Amino acid sequence: MPNRLAQETSPYLQQHADNPVDWYAWGPEALAESKRSGKPILLSIGYSACHWCHVMAHESFEDADVAKVMNELFVNIKVDREERPDIDQIYQTAQAMLTQRNGGWPLTMFLTAEQVPFFGGTYFPKTARYGLPGFPDLLKRVRAYHDEAGGEIREQNAQLLAALARTGPKASGAVAMPDRGAIDAAFEFLKQSFDGENGGFGGAPKFPHPESIETLLRRYAADGDRDALSMAAFTLAKMAEGGIFDQLGGGFARYSVDDEWAIPHFEKMLYDNGWLLRLYADAWLATREPLFERTAEETAAWVMREMQSSEGGYYSSLDADSEGHEGKYYVWTPDEVKALLKPEEYAVVAPHYGLDGAPNFENVAWNFIVTGPVTDSALLESARKKLFVAREKRIRPGRDDKVLVSWNALMIAGMARAARAFGKPEWLASARRSLAFIRQQMWKDGRLLATYKDGRAHLDAYLDDYAFLLAALLEAMQASHEPGDLEWATQLGDVLLEHFQDAQDGGFFFTAHDHETLIHRPKPGHDNATPSGNGVAALALNRLAYLTGEMRFRDAAERTLALYAPQIARHPAGFGSLIATLEEMLVPPRLVKLSGPEDAIAPWKAMLDAVYMPATMVVSQPGASSVNALVCEGVTCLPPITSEAALRETLKIPTIASS
Template identity: 40%
Template sequence: MAAHPPPSGPTNRLGQEPSPYLRQHAHNPVDWFPWGEEALARAKAEGKPILLSVGYSACHWCHVMAHESFESPETARLMNDGFINIKVDREERPDLDQLYQGVVQLMGQGGGWPLTVFLTPDLKPFYGGTYFPPEDRYGRPGFPRLLASLHDAWVNKQSEVQHQSRLFEEGLGELAAYGLDAAPGALSAEDVVALGRGMAQQVDPVHGGFGGAPKFPNPMNLSLMLRAWRRGGGAPLKDGVFRTLERMALGGIYDQLGGGFHRYSVDERWLVPHFEKMLYDNAQLLHLYAEAQQVEPRPLWRKVVEETVEYVRREMTDAGGAFYAAQDADSEGEEGKFFVWRPEEIQAALPPARAELVLRHFRVTPPGNFEHGTTVLEVAVPAAELARERGLPVEEVARELAAARQALFTVREQRVKPGRDDKLLSGWNGLMIRGLALAARVFERPEWARQAAAAADFVLGRMWDGARLARSYQEGQARIDGFLEDYGNLASGLTALYQATFEVKYLEAAEALARRAVELFWDAEKAAYLTAPRGQKDLVVATYGLFDNAFPSGASTLTEAQVELAALTGEKRHLELPEKYVGRMREGLVKNAMGYGYLGLAADSLLDGAAGVTFSGTREAVAPLLAAANRVYSPTFAFGWREPGTAVPPLLKEVFEGREPVGGRAAAYLCRGFVCERPLTDAEALARRLVAAPGGA
């Protein structure tokens, strides 16, 4: 559903589009086009420049600009008279977004959404920015003034505009291949430790997280810090990660009543978030908190994982089993309205003593900590401190708080909910499948693996035909050819799902996706992966999937999947491209670890030589071995299982050959570099061995 119900009245072309974001603009007086042949042909035929506006349905500032500018008849007239106006959902076309974000970067700005870029009819950019206000403010020109100025330049100074566009095209070409001219090198374990230590120096020593406000969770870089800790990088690495995870879990960035994480915090202490909830954030954080549980079990990690999985099940799961893309920041036209509280609302919902407890626990006060005297809930006074203050057992206070949270959640459910973007994106589903699969193993929750499997079955059944993976599924229709991130993320998710279910169909699908991804995206000359399928016609510059940003690059997740496929199948050929690609990217990774966090994870696994453990024995017999292995932090090891006496799938023939129970007991075969150690039959001995490799912490 749209976050902002559009007014009644005539619709423009976007009313026919499946994307909820595009439909949010269906009643604008702007003569919008979706990106496609009609719009591009019209620009050429009329000799008009293109105004390209890129955003997504849960983006707060996209809504602000839409209300201020795109709903204004006067502004719409300037847009319609001077430009061909094209609206793009960045979640449908990440390649276009990546390319044209480069314009803003070349102009010395930070990028972001809404993205506003002006193009010549042949798609070369000549000006860009993000949010523009309706009149001059925030150091930005007013949008109507900007439109008039650019229209005048196009009509009266077109040669200058064309010259500018050629410079931008050259700059975008350099940006797209940035770092690919570096000499290949070999990444070492010492490099991984150095990467983690460099990141640790940027961690806020009080609140955790990287840098100051605004503060993003950045889960892949935190995960890489744990990898560096595992390789002997020292306690400060683990401490920095745990401080971050704890402060996030207790802060307003985490939904204290409904579970799940908001996009980011506008302050340095995780208190006030931008309230949108994205599938990819929650997928990665689910995985990271499960890893934290392996490193050092804590009730808080379990609570966060259980509540986040429940949030995803309740709010973000389609009837077919796949996962929705996002929830909006706004409801009833106000940011955060669904999530915030006033003291009197809590007092009306709870008995007096319990209300008093909750007001102190979450620090809900009349002035509030957000807009209009409202409060974003944070755990300000923990249960143990409340118990000491009241002379009560902490268990009793914890029970009171749990009952209060449930009561407040029930009241909140009666509010108007934020809009939800119900696109099913194959790559983002792959990330959530990966997170759920690990959480199912660590917390021994097979129903979570079934939840992941339902999503995988939907995507494989409706969006993958063996040769083409669709990017998006909506209203019964698979749409848009998949991009590198879709293939990489889904392949990574399916290798993780195999390890949670041992259903070989998921491993077979992962291998098929990885093989097809190489055919579509690998550029042998540059030893790197293209973002969009080779030969994509509507990109003025071909882009490469290099950087890991809010979500990982498809090159990074594909590399991870290839390393795991090598470990799980025993096939060395799966390591050929990871070795080439990690070697190609080594210099960039070492110089700019924060920009390649997920690639660092894949490279770390590659260093361990496609490490794997094959369990042999009946499911019942291997259960203690498997439980012990799942409890410990051994992130570079991939797990396979063979039941004796059953037919060996062709894909696993190499790795299952000769791996049988030992003396009638279930056995675990630990292998690295395609060489196996003597099998272990004792669960604790296996756990110790996994923790010790490659050198422990």
């Protein structure tokens, strides 16, 4: 019989619905059962595209003997970290404090009935190996410790809660705003950590770090710094030609296990691709590099083909595994490729994708990477189409088809920005479909719900949902005029101020004031796999202030920046989103308002969309009888500009930029 998880919206939880484990989802029922029974809580956190989560599930959670021990000794709670990032943040931090080791997934934590963790780790094998104890033995030892060391656990719990409380930033008197020095320091740090041979920052495992690439591109736009542009463009090129990019189907995997971007961890996440799509569009505007255009086109095509539901929302992720093996869907052997292609096609494909070299995946297969130039583009294209069609017939990796507001918002922003840069109305239409879906299904009574699947939206939304959606709306507004956009954006800004803002210290909590009470309330400012909610909120609210004239939004952004000033000073490169906010605090964003008949505005807008100006917002107001542009720097506006040439001259746009 399926357990309770069969009723959940999370595909990850549903994957465990047939386990013999007596799983609960996080909620009042599970927490009350722990208190009633006296059993501690075994909290297992993961997500559907997580390879080691699958391994632990197959080894332990599907095993009747292991499940019997779990059920006898613990109240077992399964959490999808993508639906409950609030819970995941808390217990990842606690795990690091308790073990002095990095966290990850699956996260395995043991809690008292009061939800305070007293022991934990990540993956545990069923039988002892990798220097780790076997899971059934560990369960018995942890339960014995819980029952016998109550005083020690209570003392440790008090220390842990105090340590968690200290992780949040606190305003200490009159904190000075960061200055230009923080921007320079972030750039210097990125220069020092830059991999000049392979691109990117640091070594394996190698993540894209889009926040760092964006910091470099923005520096180039602000100062004309060619070194910054060179580092960003080199990294983006290496990634686009590497195995982290799906050379046949488009889209980026989560990270590379090596320094050269050759072998990825094959899961594809919506959030990575939304942010990277935006960066490839920006980098193309700055360089006109054809590789960046092709990469953006293939990523957008993948998103619309495989990641957008018929209702309009974007799905969350694709699994790394298929048929029980990571990467099996994506890799090839030369014999498989030869069997599908003409000899002349293979002669082009083999040296281009590395099939004429040694296998690069587990010593037996080839993951396509660009290793040589294109010798015949027509033959390469015909070969790619044949290989793609053949790959489509393989057993596909699983898809997590829940819709998350925050991740959708990152993709909406990416699609809208790329649509402007490349003049692709179908990409904008895709972004607008997702926006319409969120508004219809996940915006209820003036508040957002975080997740949706199979006709059901639920869970209170988080800071990232509101902040990322506000930023996405500001991107969509620049791509096309829709009358309701600014009003909705203002409502989102008001919710941020009313329900998330820390009135005492500034900044924004990750959860709303009326959210479920947990053992800690995070207020994250550091960028991670997704940008910081505080950073995105501050940047978007500052821009919203200039669009609406409502300076309460700018004040909230300023207080946020001031709150994180000490942390930014210590590690500026970790706060790319807040560094971008700082740039637009020091030099207010420029606003260009176009008015006039829609067809007459179009060439003016096309000229502006063809230039990389990250600190400029362009909005249009069709309807007036004559065309003009109002250019405002902060709260100061120039007289209306009535010719395209004069606007080009005012904004110092070179003629070549509109070609």
